[in-house]
Amino acid sequence: DGGITQSPKYLFRKEGQNVTLSCEQNLNHDAMYWYRQDPGQGLRLIYYSQIVNDFQKGDIAEGYSVSREKKESFPLTVTSAQKNPTAFYLCVSRGPSYNEQFFGPGTRLTVL
Amino acid sequence: DQQVKQNSPSLSVQEGRISILNCDYTNSMFDYFLWYKKYPAEGPTFLISISSIKDKNEDGRFTVFLNKSAKHLSLHIVPSQPGDSAVYFCAASARAGGTSYGKLTFGQGTILTVHP
Numbered sequence: 001d002g003g004i005t006q007s008p009k010y011l012f013r014k015e016g017q018n019v020t021l022s023c024e025q026n027l028n029h030d031a032m033y034w035y036r037q038d039p040g041q042g043l044r045l046i047y048y049s050q051i052v053n054d055f056q057k058g059d060i061a062e063g064y065s066v067s068r069e070k071k072e073s074f075p076l077t078v079t080s081a082q083k084n085p086t087a088f089y090l091c092v093s094r095g096p097s098y099n100e101q102f103f104g105p106g107t108r109l110t111v112l
Numbered sequence: 113d114q115q116v117k118q119n120s121p122s123l124s125v126q127e128g129r130i131s132i133l134n135c136d137y138t139n140s141m142f143d144y145f146l147w148y149k150k151y152p153a154e155g156p157t158f159l160i161s162i163s164s165i166k167d168k169n170e171d172g173r174f175t176v177f178l179n180k181s182a183k184h185l186s187l188h189i190v191p192s193q194p195g196d197s198a199v200y201f202c203a204a205s206a207r208a209g210g211t212s213y214g215k216l217t218f219g220q221g222t223i224l225t226v227h228p
Contacts, residue, residue, distance in 0.1 A: 009153075033215070042116065042201060042218030043156075058215070090155050101146070101216070103155030 003027070004093045006104035013078070013085070013111050021076045021107045023091030029102075031094040032074040036060065036087045037106075043090060049074055078109060086111045115139045116204050118219035126227055131189040133222050135202035138183065142204035146216065147176060147187045150199045159200075160187070192226045199223050 004025040013019045023032065031050050035043040045058030049068040063082025068074055078085045091104040117136045125131045135145075143164040148156035162169040162176045162185065169176050175188045189196055203216040 006155075035218075040121070040220060042114075042118075042220045043203075043216075044218075045215055048215060092155075101158060103148075103157065106153065106155050108153070 004091060004102050004104045006089075006091050006107050008107060009105065011107055011109045013109065015111055016080045018077055018079050019109065021078065021089055021091075021109070023074045023076065023104055024072055025074075025093040025102070025104075026072060027093050027095065027102065028071070029093040029095050029100075030071065032068070033092040033094065034058070034064075034066065034074070034076045035090045035092065037090060038087050046076065046089075085109055114220075115142075116202060116217045116219040118200075118202060118222050120222050121220070122223040122225070124225045124227065125192050127194055128191045131187075131192045131196065131224055131226065133187040133189075133200050133202075133224065135185045135187075135219050136183060137185075137204050137217075139204070139206065139217070140183070141206040142217070144205045145176070145178060145185050146203045146205075147174075148201045148203060149196075150201060150221070156201055189224075192224075194226045194228050197224055197226050 007022045033048040034046040037043050044060050046064050047066040049055035052071050055066050055068050065077045089107045094101045115138050146161040147159040149159050150156040160171050160174045160176050162178050167178050178185045199221045201221045202219045
């Protein structure tokens with residue numbers, strides 16, 4: 001059963017802590033993306049990766065880091081440098097066609 | 113700089129009537145447009161798309177219209193059903209290479225409520 005998963009669904013973090021959000025796909029897709037959603041705003045691109053061991057900054061990369069050591073996995077670390085980390089984070093896996101953009105279920109991160 | 117805008121934060125329609133969701137863009141390099149539907153606490157799901165070489169694409173109850181000269185697209189849902197109630201995002205992409213290959217630029221979303 002192919003798909004894209006994100007974990008955890010809800011995450012709470014204290015200020016000053018780093019936290020890593022997981023994104024895994026078994027769709028054999030090369031391209032993966034991380035977006036952030038805030039109320040009243042569209043999804044904004046944080047980082048993306050078109051191939052293993054390669055990734056690029058998106059529009060709002062400051063305070064975030066990623067790795068792409070395996071095709072299936074694209075974890076996102078929210079560092080303490082991210083000034084406003086509370087948001088809904090969405091991971092996307094994309095196939096060859098633009099219609100093949102599959103979103104994960106999302107992780108809601110709350111900083112306490 | 114909001115390159116994709118959905119100026120209506122919300123839309124309320126009666127079941128059976130037409131829902132029209134609008135989206136405007138400013139970047140003339142965009143050549144592919146998508147609509148996504150999103151329920152609370154879930155990821156968006158793909159609904160329908162249109163390439164800039166077309167001005168209309170239809171899939172069942174959903175039709176997307178593209179007016180390139182006005183840099184405007186719209187999603188028509190006919191007839192609207194209560195299960196269509198969700199947030200609808202339009203998204204745009206410039207497929208012709210560049211460093212942002214595959215990147216989607218999203219609008220802010222429109223909350224559609226269909227009343228029984």
